[in-house]
Each structure stands twice: as C-alpha cells, then as structure tokens.
Amino acid sequence: MADMGTKEAAELWGVKQKRVQDWCRKCNDPRITQDKKGSPWHIPKDYPNPFM
Numbered sequence: 001m002a003d004m005g006t007k008e009a010a011e012l013w014g015v016k017q018k019r020v021q022d023w024c025r026k027c028n029d030p031r032i033t034q035d036k037k038g039s040p041w042h043i044p045k046d047y048p049n050p051f052m
Contacts, residue, residue: 003042013049023050 006024010017024032024041027050033042 002045004045005040005043009043009047013051015051019051 004012006017006020010020013020020043021041024034024043031044031047034040035042
C-alpha cells in the first residue's frame with residue numbers, strides 16, 4: 001500500500017500542511033503512522049478526506 005506525507009495530503013485535500021499535521025497528532029486511526037516522534041507521517045493514499 002502506498003503512503004503519502006502531510007504535504008501531499010494537504011494538496012490533495014485542499015487544506016494547509018499544518019492542519020494535516022495537527023490532525024495526524026490527534027487522530028487515533030492506526031493507519032496514520034509515524035516511525036518515531038519527529039519523523040514524517042505516513043497516510044494511506046486512499047484515505048478519505050477527513051476535512052469534508
């Protein structure tokens with residue numbers, strides 16, 4: 001399964017990258033992962049837009 005980062009997700013969903021980063025921090029979905037604290041987020045490319 002292919003993943004995208006917060007920058008690509010922000011462009012796809014039409015929101016700012018900072019908003020996606022904040023959402024990732026608060027999201028409890030196990031599909032949204034991070035290798036370790038401070039590393040980039042991994043969001044599935046087919047993840048539905050949570051900002052609609």
